[in-house]
Amino acid sequence: MILLWSTILYYVPKWTVFAQAFLLLLIPLLLIPMFKMIRKSLNSSFSLKPDKYSPPRTKSPLEGIRMTGQFDKDVKVIRNAIGNQADVRFREIMIKGTKSRAVILYVEGLTDIDLIDSHILRPLMLQGVQEEQRNSFFHSKNIMKNYLTEQLMTVSELQPEPSLKKFVESVLFGKTGLIVEGMQEALIIGAAKGKSRSIEDPISEALLRGPRVGFTERLGDNTGLLRLHGQNESLVLTKFEVGNRVKKDLVLAYMRDIANPKLVEEVSSRIQKIEIDDPMESGYIEQLIEDNVLSPFQQVHNTERPDRVIAGLLEGRVAILLDGTPFALILPVTFSMLLQSPEDYYDRWLPGTFIRVLRFLAAMLALLAPALYISFISYHPGLIPTKLALSITETRQGVPFPSIIEALIMEISIEILREAGIRLPKPIGPAMGIVGGLIIGDAAVNAGIVSPFLVIVVAVTAISSFTIPVYSAGITLRILRFTGMFSAAVLGLFGVVLFFLLVCSHLVRLKSFGVPYVSPMTPYNISEWKDFIIRAPLKMMKKRPSMLKPNDSDRRN
Amino acid sequence: MNRLIRQSLRIIAAMLLVLNTGCWSSQEIEDLSIVVGLGLDVANESKFERDIAKQGGAYPKRNVLTATVQIVPPISGRGQRQGQGQGQSQGGSSGGKAYLNEKLTGDSIFQIYRQFSVRRDRPLVGHHLKVIVVASDLAKQYSLEQIFDFILRDNDIRPSCLVVVSHRDAIEALSSSEPGEIPAFYLTGLVNNRYRSNKILPPVTLIKLDSTMQSGTSFLLQNVVTYNGEHKFSGAAIFKGSSKKWIGELTQFDVEGLSWIRGDIHGGVLKAYAPGGYTVTYEMRDSSSKIIPKVKDGEISFHIKMKSEGRLIEDWSFPEIPSTEGYLKEMEKVFEKQASKQIDQVLHKMQHVYHVDVGGFDKELQIKHPKLWKKIKDQWDDTFSRIPITYEIDIKITDAGSSTD
Numbered sequence: 001m002i003l004l005w006s007t008i009l010y011y012v013p014k015w016t017v018f019a020q021a022f023l024l025l026l027i028p029l030l031l032i033p034m035f036k037m038i039r040k041s042l043n044s045s046f047s048l049k050p051d052k053y054s055p056p057r058t059k060s061p062l063e064g065i066r067m068t069g070q071f072d073k074d075v076k077v078i079r080n081a082i083g084n085q086a087d088v089r090f091r092e093i094m095i096k097g098t099k100s101r102a103v104i105l106y107v108e109g110l111t112d113i114d115l116i117d118s119h120i121l122r123p124l125m126l127q128g129v130q131e132e133q134r135n136s137f138f139h140s141k142n143i144m145k146n147y148l149t150e151q152l153m154t155v156s157e158l159q160p161e162p163s164l165k166k167f168v169e170s171v172l173f174g175k176t177g178l179i180v181e182g183m184q185e186a187l188i189i190g191a192a193k194g195k196s197r198s199i200e201d202p203i204s205e206a207l208l209r210g211p212r213v214g215f216t217e218r219l220g221d222n223t224g225l226l227r228l229h230g231q232n233e234s235l236v237l238t239k240f241e242v243g244n245r246v247k248k249d250l251v252l253a254y255m256r257d258i259a260n261p262k263l264v265e266e267v268s269s270r271i272q273k274i275e276i277d278d279p280m281e282s283g284y285i286e287q288l289i290e291d292n293v294l295s296p297f298q299q300v301h302n303t304e305r306p307d308r309v310i311a312g313l314l315e316g317r318v319a320i321l322l323d324g325t326p327f328a329l330i331l332p333v334t335f336s337m338l339l340q341s342p343e344d345y346y347d348r349w350l351p352g353t354f355i356r357v358l359r360f361l362a363a364m365l366a367l368l369a370p371a372l373y374i375s376f377i378s379y380h381p382g383l384i385p386t387k388l389a390l391s392i393t394e395t396r397q398g399v400p401f402p403s404i405i406e407a408l409i410m411e412i413s414i415e416i417l418r419e420a421g422i423r424l425p426k427p428i429g430p431a432m433g434i435v436g437g438l439i440i441g442d443a444a445v446n447a448g449i450v451s452p453f454l455v456i457v458v459a460v461t462a463i464s465s466f467t468i469p470v471y472s473a474g475i476t477l478r479i480l481r482f483t484g485m486f487s488a489a490v491l492g493l494f495g496v497v498l499f500f501l502l503v504c505s506h507l508v509r510l511k512s513f514g515v516p517y518v519s520p521m522t523p524y525n526i527s528e529w530k531d532f533i534i535r536a537p538l539k540m541m542k543k544r545p546s547m548l549k550p551n552d553s554d555r556r557n
Numbered sequence: 558m559n560r561l562i563r564q565s566l567r568i569i570a571a572m573l574l575v576l577n578t579g580c581w582s583s584q585e586i587e588d589l590s591i592v593v594g595l596g597l598d599v600a601n602e603s604k605f606e607r608d609i610a611k612q613g614g615a616y617p618k619r620n621v622l623t624a625t626v627q628i629v630p631p632i633s634g635r636g637q638r639q640g641q642g643q644g645q646s647q648g649g650s651s652g653g654k655a656y657l658n659e660k661l662t663g664d665s666i667f668q669i670y671r672q673f674s675v676r677r678d679r680p681l682v683g684h685h686l687k688v689i690v691v692a693s694d695l696a697k698q699y700s701l702e703q704i705f706d707f708i709l710r711d712n713d714i715r716p717s718c719l720v721v722v723s724h725r726d727a728i729e730a731l732s733s734s735e736p737g738e739i740p741a742f743y744l745t746g747l748v749n750n751r752y753r754s755n756k757i758l759p760p761v762t763l764i765k766l767d768s769t770m771q772s773g774t775s776f777l778l779q780n781v782v783t784y785n786g787e788h789k790f791s792g793a794a795i796f797k798g799s800s801k802k803w804i805g806e807l808t809q810f811d812v813e814g815l816s817w818i819r820g821d822i823h824g825g826v827l828k829a830y831a832p833g834g835y836t837v838t839y840e841m842r843d844s845s846s847k848i849i850p851k852v853k854d855g856e857i858s859f860h861i862k863m864k865s866e867g868r869l870i871e872d873w874s875f876p877e878i879p880s881t882e883g884y885l886k887e888m889e890k891v892f893e894k895q896a897s898k899q900i901d902q903v904l905h906k907m908q909h910v911y912h913v914d915v916g917g918f919d920k921e922l923q924i925k926h927p928k929l930w931k932k933i934k935d936q937w938d939d940t941f942s943r944i945p946i947t948y949e950i951d952i953k954i955t956d957a958g959s960s961t962d
Contacts, residue, residue: 038564378583381591382684382713387742389591389685394630396587403585492583 035294042293062165071101071181074164078105078179081168088171093121096128100144100181110174112193115155120178120189123152145183153189160185196221202304202326204471209346214304219249219323225306226253226321234258235313240271242285242322246278250285253309253319260316260549266513267318267331282322282329291511296476299512301333308342316550332513334547336520336532338473339363344535352535359467360533366465366477367503370407371484371496373457377403379492391453398448404489406450410458411485413440415478418462519547590679593656594627594741596690596727597704602662621664622695622704625728626673626681627741631657656739658731666707683713688744689720689763690727690781693794696803701796702770709767716764719745721779722794722803734786744781747790755816755825755841756809758793774798775913775938777815780806795911798938805911807903814899817863817950818916820846827867829895831874831888838871839892839954848921852929857940859918861948863896869957880957892952904946914941 062081067074075090082088091104104120106113133147149158161167167186171177174192199221202214215222223237234256242250250271254264270289279285286300287293303309304326309319312330320329330337339359344352376384377392384392399406417436421429441459444450461481468474480503487495510517520528528545530536544550600620602610609615631654659677663669673681691704708714721744723730733740748760758779761769769776775798782791793807793815807815816822822844831837844865851858869880869888878884907913919937923930933940 034564034567041561041564377586381584381586381589381682382715384586386591386593386685386687389586390629393587393589393591396585399587402583489583 039292039294062163062168065164066162067164067167067179067184067186069182069184071103071179074179074186075103077164078168081164082172085172091116091121093125095124095180096126097131098129102178102180105171105177105179107172107174110192111176112190115190116176119154120176123154127152144180145185145187148180148187153187155189157190159188161188162186199225205303205305205308205341205469207305207341207343207346210342211305211307213306215306215321215326215328217324217326219251219321222306222321222326222328223251223253226309229306229310238268240268242271242274242276242279244275244277248279249323250279251321253313253321255313255316258314258316258544258550258552259318260551263316263318263332263513263548267320271320279322281325282320282327285320285322286329291513295506295510296479297335297507297510297517298338298470298472298476299331299333299510299517301330301337301470302327302472303330304328305342311342311345314555315544316548332511332515332548333517334512334515334519334545335507335517338470339468341469345538349535349537356535357533359469362464362467363477366461366468366474367481368484368496368500369457369461369464370411370481371488371499372493373454374403374407374485374488375493375496378489383493392451395453396451399451400448402489403454404485406454407458407485408482410444410450410454411461411482414458414462515547519545523547584680588679589682590626590628590673590677591685592626592681592683593629593685593687593739594625594690594731594744595686595688595708596625596627596658596660596692596723596731597666597695598623598625598660598692598727599694599698600662601726603660606662618662618668619664620662621699622666623660623662623728624666624669625658625660625731626670627731627739628657628659628677628681629739629741630655654733655737656733656741658728660728666704667711670707683711684715686714686718687741689718690723690730690744691720691778692723692725692727693780693803693806695727696722696794696796698802700801701766702801705763705766705770709763714763716762716767718763719748720761720763720766721781721790723781723783724791724806725783729783729786730781730788732783732786733788740788744788747788748779752823753825755822756812757790758812759821770801773934774919775915777807777915793915795913795915797913804913807906807915810899811903811906814896814901814903815916817844817865817896817900818846818848818861818903818948820844820863822865827892827895829891831891833874835873835875836871837869837873837888837891839867839888839952840870841865841867843867848916848918850918850922850925852926857922857929857944859921859944859946861900861946863900863948863950864953865896865951866953866955869954872957885954885957889952889954892954893950896950896952897948900948900950908942908944908946912942913938918944918946 062077065077079090087108089106089108091106093102093104094100095102102124104116106116129147129152145160149160161170162185164186167177167188170188176189178187178189180187196218197216199213199216201212205214213225215225226235226237232255236254236256238252240250240252241247252264252268252271267289271285274285274288276284276288279288282302286298286302290299292299301312306328309328309330313319317330317332320331322329340356341359344356347355377396381389401409413436417433417440420436421432424432437459441455445452445455465474465477465481468477484496484499487499489495491498507518508516508522516523519525520532525546527543528547530541531545542555544553544555546553599622601623602620603623659673661669661672661676663672670681689705689708691701695704705720708718721730730744731740733743748757751757751759758777761776761778766776766778776796777793778796779790780792780794782789792809793812794803795805795807796802797804813825813827816825822841825841827839827841829837829839844863846861846863849860849862851860869885872878872880903916907916914937918941919930919934923934
């Protein structure tokens with residue numbers, strides 16, 4: 001009996017083991033509420049709750065005021081409301097054949113002057129009201145309006161507006177306003193015609209093969225590009241207005257019979273909850289509607305390419321286009337999308353697959369290469385082939401820093417170079433690349449600050465990170481790379497493994513609008529691997545991705 | 558805001574917990590001495606050690622063996638190297654040598670290993686150990702089990718490390734007069750030439766050595782002969798299975814004979830003299846052998862069937878005899894006779910000179926007659942010396958090369 005107990009006690013570990021086990025349990029349990037708190041404080045500082053924002057302080061003096069029909073009074077009110085705006089023009093005229101005065105309001109630079117001249121001024125001042133109509137004007141105010149809109153003004157976009165406030169807003173937005181003496185409604189004519197650029201090849205997502213079309217800053221052009229893509233009845237473009245002070249149009253695009261209605265509903269409810277003075281760019285929208293603010297991974301995909309948007313819509317995704325930016329948002333996003341390029345589909349499947357596999361490899365390199373270098377050099381000399389170990393030892397002889405410092409120096413300077421290269425004007429950019437890449441790299445080696453082997457590693461890493469077709473995903477990997485380097489410096493290869501597991505576990509938990517981020521991988525779906533690391537022949541891909549729960553899963557329809 | 562500061566302080570504290578312990582086993586690769594070769598000799602204290610001992614720098618030990626470690630790359634002229642700029646690979650700075658041999662004497666290999674730490678700033682790491690050279694004199698005195706005990710226990714040293722025996726001092730085998738040459742790499746590289754010569758034994762790695770020693774059979778290790786910093790693989794050292802001590806050597810000629818018996822020729826040369834007295838040479842491309850143990854009324858005998866294919870690669874007949882089929886048949890006989898000579902000699906050495914079985918006969922018997930093997934395995938080497946062995950050899954010349962006549 002005593003023997004039994006002593007044997008059992010022999011196998012009971014010492015208290016230190018229990019303490020470690022307790023810590024192992026405690027630390028994650030503490031981490032979870034900590035991150036919850038951080039997330040909560042982040043969200044509460046920028047609440048999405050509609051009742052918590054404060055509406056614009058100053059009220060418009062025109063609030064609730066309607067047109068009276070008394071010409072002088074109305075014009076005076078409007079002049080006061082608009083105030084001292086340098087670019088608003090008032091053009092007073094007399095309508096021919098009547099004694100009615102009229103005033104045309106427009107904003108210089110925004111309005112189509114030709115339209116005003118030939119379709120408003122000419123008919124009003126030259127043609128005017130015919131003799132036989134003149135008498136009937138005194139019977140009803142509406143006859144005047146009807147006559148003007150139905151017989152005189154040769155413009156398509158014409159809208160009567162009784163509210164002064166809305167009238168002034170429209171005029172300031174670039175439409176032409178017409179107030180006629182005696183009429184209780186003002187007329188808003190035409191559309192704003194600001195300057196916009198022509199459609200160009202998208203700079204951030206250039207392709208060798210594929211349409212050379214990118215979005216522009218005008219929402220109308222962009223939605224037009226989507227319509228222009230092909231005849232398609234199910235494309236729905238729903239308009240929203242976002243921004244509390246500066247109002248902007250936002251279009252939610254989806255395929256009526258493909259997109260999951262729940263997804264559309266969720267996205268539109270999140271859009272309606274946006275509370276911000278001015279959504280400057282679609283990046284604002286992205287950040288205000290994303291699921292996880294703390295994640296380094298983007299949960300909304302941005303693109304300049306209409307073909308990419310259409311491809312997303314056909315998979316059952318939803319797109320958001322904002323006025324004033326060429327970047328459309330596609331959501332929900334899955335990890336595989338970040339490493340895919342439309343070209344994968346335009347090329348035949350073998351080259352497409354090869355390039356895609358290459359990109360996955362490059363992504364791994366971009367994430368882990370410097371970390372592996374550090375762990376091999378500092379912790380595991382035995383894992384390097386002997387002759388390589390010898391040459392590394394020889395080349396590292398004069399290097400005064402441990403490998404982490406050495407790698408940090410080079411990585412940070414590469415990042416600085418990259419950032420500087422973007423900011424520089426085009427003719428200087430390549431020259432700076434040469435100065436930075438070649439001269440600094442070579443000089444650093446000659447000066448003995450870094451080893452030539454590291455220069456190779458850093459160069460390969462940098463080039464690999466540029467192969468990632470989505471620019472913002474490349475930045476994510478760059479940030480994570482530094483974390484990987486630190487974990488390699490602290491724990492060696494073991495640290496790299498832990499770091500990779502941490503990233504994996506985060507990715508597995510992450511969701512973008514209810515769709516698991518690493519979707520074809522977990523939840524596991526073997527048939528969707530046809531379009532994940534490899535790109536199967538088009539004839540094999542008969543189904544739309546099931547993770548999006550599309551209404552119509554047959555891709556051939 | 559206050560809460561945010563408190564939270565970030567908490568995170569920083571948690572990070573410090575990890576980072577403060579940081580990098581505790583980190584050791585940059587250039588701060589390590591990569592050991593690629595290890596030589597084990599009979600104790601022979603160097604002048605340095607004797608002088609140090611006079612200054613009172615000795616520690617209690619018996620002088621049993623001298624261990625030589627080969628360190629690459631030699632880092633002696635650090636400042637000099639800096640001045641030179643690049644061009645390092647051309648054999649370092651100390652007299653054109655690409656390596657550094659360091660030797661210390663003692664009676665525990667591990668203690669000697671650690672003794673290097675008080676001598677050199679860069680500690681030794683054994684991950685890249687490629688070759689261990691044991692001097693035959695040391696292996697005569699001590700069993701390989703004793704000598705290799707630490708090496709087999711150590712978990713830095715890879716089991717793929719090659720083991721060879723040097724006829725003279727191991728340190729000689731680990732020295733080279735050729736500038737830029739690293740002897741440890743040179744020795745491991747030689748093993749790869751087995752496809753060119755059947756004078757080279759199959760490589761014995763640490764893991765193989767360990768298993769062979771535990772199985773208790775006698776075995777061979779590749780022998781290295783040296784002269785003045787140049788080396789050659791020649792013959793094999795024989796180790797008795799019971800004691801694991803060096804008992805003798807086989808010559809190159811014997812090793813060739815043994816390769817016929819073992820049937821593991823990947824390529825090699827068989828030279829003979831034709832009846833006309835001129836030289837003819839046969840290049841084997843393929844060979845196989847089959848050892849057939851026969852037991853009749855408790856009497857064991859072996860029969861070896863050997864086959865080889867190859868080509869007539871050199872013929873000094875003058876005026877040249879055309880390589881007709883009949884001529885080739887005749888030559889086959891000549892080569893078979895020459896091979897028989899080699900086989901006879903090695904069989905004689907195994908059975909009557911050293912009384913060991915290193916030809917793999919034991920394994921065949923064990924497989925075919927396991928019950929009998931159990932009875933005789935303890936005195937197998939003695940039994941083996943009395944067993945009659947017959948053989949037949951069949952050499953086939955498939956072609957006469959690209960010669961047209």
